[in-house]
Amino acid sequence: MKKFTTFAIDDVIWLFRDLTREKPATLFDNPFLKMLKEAHDTYGLKVQLNIFYKTDNFYGPDEFSLEEMTDAYKEEWLKASDWLKFGFHSLCEFPDYPYINADYDHVKEDFTKMQKEVYRFANPENWSCAVLNHWRPMSKDGCRALYDCGVKLISATTGERFEYTGDDSSLPYGHSFRLLHNRKPETMVFKRPGRNAAIANSLCGYNHVSGDEFEITHNTSKFIIDKEIGIKFKNFADGPIHNLCTLDNMRSDMESFIGKEYIGWGSHEQYFYKDYLAYQPDYTEKLMVACEVLKENGYEFIFMQDLIK
Numbered sequence: 001m002k003k004f005t006t007f008a009i010d011d012v013i014w015l016f017r018d019l020t021r022e023k024p025a026t027l028f029d030n031p032f033l034k035m036l037k038e039a040h041d042t043y044g045l046k047v048q049l050n051i052f053y054k055t056d057n058f059y060g061p062d063e064f065s066l067e068e069m070t071d072a073y074k075e076e077w078l079k080a081s082d083w084l085k086f087g088f089h090s091l092c093e094f095p096d097y098p099y100i101n102a103d104y105d106h107v108k109e110d111f112t113k114m115q116k117e118v119y120r121f122a123n124p125e126n127w128s129c130a131v132l133n134h135w136r137p138m139s140k141d142g143c144r145a146l147y148d149c150g151v152k153l154i155s156a157t158t159g160e161r162f163e164y165t166g167d168d169s170s171l172p173y174g175h176s177f178r179l180l181h182n183r184k185p186e187t188m189v190f191k192r193p194g195r196n197a198a199i200a201n202s203l204c205g206y207n208h209v210s211g212d213e214f215e216i217t218h219n220t221s222k223f224i225i226d227k228e229i230g231i232k233f234k235n236f237a238d239g240p241i242h243n244l245c246t247l248d249n250m251r252s253d254m255e256s257f258i259g260k261e262y263i264g265w266g267s268h269e270q271y272f273y274k275d276y277l278a279y280q281p282d283y284t285e286k287l288m289v290a291c292e293v294l295k296e297n298g299y300e301f302i303f304m305q306d307l308i309k
Contacts, residue, residue: 001261004221005299006236006307007045008132008266010089013052014273017064019073027076032272035284040083043291046301049269050089050132053114058094066117077122085126085303086118088151090134096173100137100205101182107142111149130304131155132236132266137205139184140229147231153223153308156233157204158214160191171201179203195244207233219260221307235264236304242267242290247282254293262307263299265290 015032024030028037039045054065077084090098091110099107118127131146132155138146146154168176171189179187184205192202209217213224214235223234240253242265257263267287271280280286294301 003261003263003297003299004302004307005239005263005265005294006048006302006304008048008050008087008236008264008304010050010132010134010266010268011052011093012049012086012089012269013055013064013066013092014269015049016051016066016069017055020064020068020070023070023072027073027080032269035272035287036084037080039287039291042288043295044301045291046083046303048085048087048128048130048132048304050087050134051114051118052089052093052134053091053110053117056093066114066121069117069121071121074122077126081123081125083301085128085305086122087128087304088114088131088133088146093134095178096175097135097137097178097203099133099139099142100135100178100187100203101184102139102142104141104145107138107145108149111146111151115149128303128305129153130236130307132304135203136207137187137203138207140186140206141184143206143226143231144229147229151231153232153234153305154207155236156207156209156224157190157192157202158209158211158218158235159193159202159204160211161188161204161208162190164189171203172198175203194241196241209233209235219257219262221262223307232308234304234307237264237266239263239265240290241265242286243271243280243283245286247286247289250286250289251293254290258293258297263294264304 028034055063088111130153131151136157186206190204223232239257245253270276272283
């Protein structure tokens with residue numbers, strides 16, 4: 001049995017800021033990209049960077065957007081496109097659940113604006129037709145907009161789904177407002193499986209798969225085809241989340257999935273940075289351990305979009 005794995009890093013924007021302002025001689029003089037290239041060269045890592053259009057002023061007034069991103073590295077991006085791609089994530093980090101009740105035009109505008117800049121500073125070959133959007137829930141209108149923009153596959157949520165009771169204390173971080181503001185009929189609450197108890201009760205939208213569908217696709221290369229829109233749904237994050245693992249348990253967490261046909265795992269950019277409030281100094285070590293386990297056990301790194309080829 002062939003075994004596949006995909007890896008994605010969410011919330012990527014500071015990388016582009018640093019490349020533009022620090023002007024390293026090559027892409028891979030940048031510490032974040034240097035880490036990823038080492039993992040690629042050593043273990044065969046392929047990675048999709050799910051990107052923001054701009055930084056958020058939550059972190060201060062020194063903002064940066066992709067409009068400012070230098071185009072000095074176009075050729076290097078192209079040469080790396082066989083193992084490094086970009087995917088649409090969101091306009092910026094806040095608010096949470098940016099597209100849960102979004103209209104068609106909102107999603108289309110954000111997607112095309114980001115795609116235009118990526119094509120300018122990188123290349124079409126670096127752009128992915130698979131989307132893992134910020135917090136994952138997407139409205140039905142949003143799914144239709146993505147499909148019309150050429151997206152073939154979008155990440156899905158899974159878990160027990162239920163109606164919101166009206167008790168805002170049952171949801172964290174003020175998420176009840178995100179659920180209710182311009183609420184679409186498909187917006188509901190679900191029980192999120194996983195290690196992060198703080199968001200055990202989470203929001204879901206149109207791109208949610210049922211329990212039976214989840215069992216068919218879980219840790220396999222299979223996906224669900226939405227018959228009405230035509231877009232495909234897949235839970236890409238059915239393996240470990242890098243930043244929720246410690247260095248001590250990274251190997252055992254990854255090994256607990258060994259033997260499955262497909263392992264989708266991921267991380268977030270900000271934990272790599274020393275000035276982030278939750279900086280993880282062992283970020284690189286954990287990545288290398290995970291890649292080593294996968295290579296030792298015969299997993300082939302692929303892109304998320306390769307699942308539909």
